[in-house]
Amino acid sequence: MGPGPCNPYPEVMAAMARPMLGHLDPEFIALLDETNERLRAVFGTENRLTFPVSGTGSSGMEAAFVNVIEPGDVAVIGVNGVFGGRMCDVAARCGAEVVPVEIPWGQPVDAEQILGAHPNPKVIAVVHAETSTGAHTPLADIGAGKGDALLLADCVTSLGGIDVSLDDNGVDIAYSGTQKCLGVPPGLAPFSMSSRATEHIVDRPRSWYLDLNMIADYVTGGQARAYHHTAPISMIFGLHAGLGAVLDEGLVEAQARHQRCGRLLQDGLAKMGLELFAAEGHRLPQLTSVWVPGARLPSGMSEAQARAVLLERHGLEIGGGLGEFTGKVWRIGCMGHTARERNVALCLAAIDELLI
Amino acid sequence: MGPGPCNPYPEVMAAMARPMLGHLDPEFIALLDETNERLRAVFGTENRLTFPVSGTGSSGMEAAFVNVIEPGDVAVIGVNGVFGGRMCDVAARCGAEVVPVEIPWGQPVDAEQILGAHPNPKVIAVVHAETSTGAHTPLADIGAGKGDALLLADCVTSLGGIDVSLDDNGVDIAYSGTQKCLGVPPGLAPFSMSSRATEHIVDRPRSWYLDLNMIADYVTGGQARAYHHTAPISMIFGLHAGLGAVLDEGLVEAQARHQRCGRLLQDGLAKMGLELFAAEGHRLPQLTSVWVPGARLPSGMSEAQARAVLLERHGLEIGGGLGEFTGKVWRIGCMGHTARERNVALCLAAIDELLI
Numbered sequence: 001m002g003p004g005p006c007n008p009y010p011e012v013m014a015a016m017a018r019p020m021l022g023h024l025d026p027e028f029i030a031l032l033d034e035t036n037e038r039l040r041a042v043f044g045t046e047n048r049l050t051f052p053v054s055g056t057g058s059s060g061m062e063a064a065f066v067n068v069i070e071p072g073d074v075a076v077i078g079v080n081g082v083f084g085g086r087m088c089d090v091a092a093r094c095g096a097e098v099v100p101v102e103i104p105w106g107q108p109v110d111a112e113q114i115l116g117a118h119p120n121p122k123v124i125a126v127v128h129a130e131t132s133t134g135a136h137t138p139l140a141d142i143g144a145g146k147g148d149a150l151l152l153a154d155c156v157t158s159l160g161g162i163d164v165s166l167d168d169n170g171v172d173i174a175y176s177g178t179q180k181c182l183g184v185p186p187g188l189a190p191f192s193m194s195s196r197a198t199e200h201i202v203d204r205p206r207s208w209y210l211d212l213n214m215i216a217d218y219v220t221g222g223q224a225r226a227y228h229h230t231a232p233i234s235m236i237f238g239l240h241a242g243l244g245a246v247l248d249e250g251l252v253e254a255q256a257r258h259q260r261c262g263r264l265l266q267d268g269l270a271k272m273g274l275e276l277f278a279a280e281g282h283r284l285p286q287l288t289s290v291w292v293p294g295a296r297l298p299s300g301m302s303e304a305q306a307r308a309v310l311l312e313r314h315g316l317e318i319g320g321g322l323g324e325f326t327g328k329v330w331r332i333g334c335m336g337h338t339a340r341e342r343n344v345a346l347c348l349a350a351i352d353e354l355l356i
Numbered sequence: 357m358g359p360g361p362c363n364p365y366p367e368v369m370a371a372m373a374r375p376m377l378g379h380l381d382p383e384f385i386a387l388l389d390e391t392n393e394r395l396r397a398v399f400g401t402e403n404r405l406t407f408p409v410s411g412t413g414s415s416g417m418e419a420a421f422v423n424v425i426e427p428g429d430v431a432v433i434g435v436n437g438v439f440g441g442r443m444c445d446v447a448a449r450c451g452a453e454v455v456p457v458e459i460p461w462g463q464p465v466d467a468e469q470i471l472g473a474h475p476n477p478k479v480i481a482v483v484h485a486e487t488s489t490g491a492h493t494p495l496a497d498i499g500a501g502k503g504d505a506l507l508l509a510d511c512v513t514s515l516g517g518i519d520v521s522l523d524d525n526g527v528d529i530a531y532s533g534t535q536k537c538l539g540v541p542p543g544l545a546p547f548s549m550s551s552r553a554t555e556h557i558v559d560r561p562r563s564w565y566l567d568l569n570m571i572a573d574y575v576t577g578g579q580a581r582a583y584h585h586t587a588p589i590s591m592i593f594g595l596h597a598g599l600g601a602v603l604d605e606g607l608v609e610a611q612a613r614h615q616r617c618g619r620l621l622q623d624g625l626a627k628m629g630l631e632l633f634a635a636e637g638h639r640l641p642q643l644t645s646v647w648v649p650g651a652r653l654p655s656g657m658s659e660a661q662a663r664a665v666l667l668e669r670h671g672l673e674i675g676g677g678l679g680e681f682t683g684k685v686w687r688i689g690c691m692g693h694t695a696r697e698r699n700v701a702l703c704l705a706a707i708d709e710l711l712i
Contacts, residue, residue: 004586016590025673187590207449208417230535232412235590
């Protein structure tokens, strides 16, 4: 129950162990096509350029910026946690003129504030679900007001757990990770880009590995697929199966399960007298942040030691805080196959047992 | 028996399906440390900075260049196949002044020629085992004559299949792939960098995802590991197991098995009257290239159709040619768990059955 990776769905682990196929084998190409179709369903998009980038979530972030940013382009970026800060770093390395919009951690990014930060940005970027704080930034108002800008959304922790609906929200570029609410091990970055955004793809991005000009010929090509790099076959088997599990359950039902578990956990922690970190009304169900109850830990036990006790005694991982909240906040995930009432019950019982 | 992915070792597939661990879990950190130690053994190096990059082999290539090249640096690159050409593209995107040393495909890179191509390069780069041609470029003479340059070697198809011995050969930067002679699915790029090369790591590489300044704190740190990106846990479980299989068999014994199978295949093809493509004396055992026996295929059957027949009839994949040799050359892999006499026997029988 850390902030990811979650426990993968059992059918995912079975799929990971499937016999190997070549990356140009027609059977694999068909499975990749179906994986992309399933990704469109969970992303809520018709975007043709929808596929898993061959790296973890952060490679998706890099692919998002490196393909559309040319030196001097303005990128307005909401910074309400670690991953907003990371986007600034990534965009700057692509040569962007970065306009950060600083928001207190735990709060969502305010639509009016980010839309007013620059008159004519190339990209407006926000983190939909800030894994470092547990805050949820709604996308619709930003999408409605983006004008000529491209709206870029980090959906690493949101996809599968809460509604993302890229097309309805006006999102042009989105990426995610497999190890959060999709219930798959880490290793791929589901990615989607609107046709409007693909017109802005630069001729020769700074990254060869993430160059969408070439990758698109393989991942969304027709009969003949041009080899770019060897696809991570087993991980794609796993993603295909994880998306299948989510869609078999029903995307709405899976999101409702995340909602139910998150509510149960947050209510339980509050009832124990713990104070939630993220702003009320903007709390993610899949990632709960809570102030460390320092005074109620056994004498001499640090918060890191408390987490180690949970891990050793109960096989239960919860995450520490990041940045200036290191040592001050705990982050508890209810994601993918981990988002089950039984796990919430164990977590609450284990923390309760620890407190004095 | 394509040019990779190979069939993974059975213990690798079992490891891929292991229950998930967090990327900061002490049990996982210990497994990562052991994986890196095993990588040092197969790479033949003491390099502290030895670890799997979180992407496929080509991400290792990008990590190799993006971390040491600053705009204007000279990179001398041997081009005797697709992957030498790819290195030129990657290096140029990092801002390198690329000096390509063109060599006919199928031939190795000549040490004297590449050492004489520029008086003072920052990097000299070669592909140890050219997957597109089956040619083997020895490293020792280039390493001995490199002077102040850093020697960068693409070991994607060599690692585990033939001797690489980075330290003995004077290689400063090397990367590989998991899906070739290590017998693991594709998805990671084993990577190693000498302490001499680490002194040249640029402060802020163009890639955030591949920035070794930050990654080193996680992959080779001490007690406390700084989070950079979520490690691809299941793939690392698989790599750990694959390296275990290679080292349990014995690295020398595993290489001898590749040698034996490659020889058996090449002798068998020659005996059938087929003409090998790579230059005699420089043929890789793990990747055999052979001219398509067009006149001996059934009337009207293209080489691609012939390969499709092998796949459908025997479940046997072999690869086509790349670049100007598309449609002219076949590439047959004997790598990892696929490098078994029984597979060679099947392959020879299947091709023999096909020919008229």
